[in-house]
Amino acid sequence: MDMESGAKWLADKIKKGRVVVFSGAGLSTESGLQDFRSRDGIWSQVDPAEMASVGVLERRYDEFLEFYKARLYVPESILPNVGHKLIAEWEAKGYVDGIITQNIDRLHQRAGSKKVAELHGSLEPVICHTCGRAGTTEDFLAGKPCRHCGGHLRPSV
Secondary structure, three states: OOHHHHHHHHHHHHHOOOOEEEEOHHHHHOOOOOOOOOOOOHHHOOOHHHHOOHHHHHHOHHHHHHHHHHHHOOOOOOOOOHHHHHHHHHHHOOOOOEEEEOOOOOHHHHHOOOOEEEOOOEEEEEEEOOOOOEOOHHHHHOOOOOOOOOOOEEEEO
8 A cells, every 4th residue: 555545544544533643763764863773773872771861961961962962853954754744634633632652853743733742751841950940952952051050951851
């Protein structure tokens, strides 16, 4: 079945009942983002038990910052793909009741989806690890400390 006829088939099924979409990295790889668990994924390059820990944020912040800047922050040039757009369209038409995603890239929201539950959090908002106050993405990417307490900024993952 080609993509267009597959989408029409799925849309017809969705019209007949309540549906929640569950998405993961495979959806965003079509937009050009690297996944985590494939042979060439992000976790093949670093140890996830270490790099995804609070310890690296607290003890090796420069490494933590570079990891997020190089691998996880989604440039404006990365756009939602046809899958993100179809899901947002189906949500707007009432065919989809919501989206549960493992992705932290916010491409569902950029496509127009409103009811998105992010299981692993999100790259935004940026918060201070020490005081919990909001920071800015720009300050985080520039390696600047929290404007309130001087603590380390981090994404909300």
